[in-house]
Amino acid sequence: MVRNLYHELLHTLGLHHEHTRLDRDRYVTIQWESVVPGKEKNFKVKKGDLQNLPYDYNSIMQYGPYFFSVDWNPTIVPKKSGVHMGQRTDLRSLNITRLNELYHCGKYTHTGKISELVCLCKRSHYITLYSHHVPILSFPEETTH
Numbered sequence: 001m002v003r004n005l006y007h008e009l010l011h012t013l014g015l016h017h018e019h020t021r022l023d024r025d026r027y028v029t030i031q032w033e034s035v036v037p038g039k040e041k042n043f044k045v046k047k048g049d050l051q052n053l054p055y056d057y058n059s060i061m062q063y064g065p066y067f068f069s070v071d072w073n074p075t076i077v078p079k080k081s082g083v084h085m086g087q088r089t090d091l092r093s094l095n096i097t098r099l100n101e102l103y104h105c106g107k108y109t110h111t112g113k114i115s116e117l118v119c120l121c122k123r124s125h126y127i128t129l130y131s132h133h134v135p136i137l138s139f140p141e142e143t144t145h
C-alpha cells in the first residue's frame with residue numbers, strides 16, 4: 001500500500017476514504033470476490049456527512065482500482081469511464097474544501113467589534129469587514145494534466 005503524508009494527515013484530521021462514502025455505490029462498484037480475504041473492512045461504507053460535496057475519483061483519499069486485489073482483477077470499478085483513481089501526489093481543492101467544512105473554517109461570525117468577524121473554527125484568524133475574504137486553508141486552482 002502506498003503511504004502518503006497528505007493522505008495520512010487527512011485521515012488524522014477526520015477524513016475517510018472516498019470510496020467508503022455513503023453514496024459510493026452510485027459512483028463505483030466494489031468487486032468483493034477480488035478483495036484479499038480479511039481486508040474487506042477497507043471497502044465498507046462509513047457513516048459521515050457528505051457535506052454536499054461531489055464524489056471525487058481523483059481524490060487523494062480514493063483507493064486505486066487494484067488496491068487489495070487477490071487475483072489481479074480490480075477491486076474498485078468506476079461507474080464513469082475515463083477517470084483516474086488512486087493518485088497520491090496532489091492534494092485537491094475538494095480535499096481542502098472538505099476540511100474547511102469539517103472545521104467550520106472560512107465561515108465567519110461577528111466578534112462584537114463593529115468592523116470585525118472571527119472565523120468559526122476559532123483558530124483566531126479574523127477578517128475586517130469589507131475586506132477580501134480569504135480562508136486560512138486555500139489551494140491554487142487545479143490544473144488538468
Ligand SMILES: [Zn+2]
Nearest residue numbers: 007008011017
Ligand atoms: Zn487511507
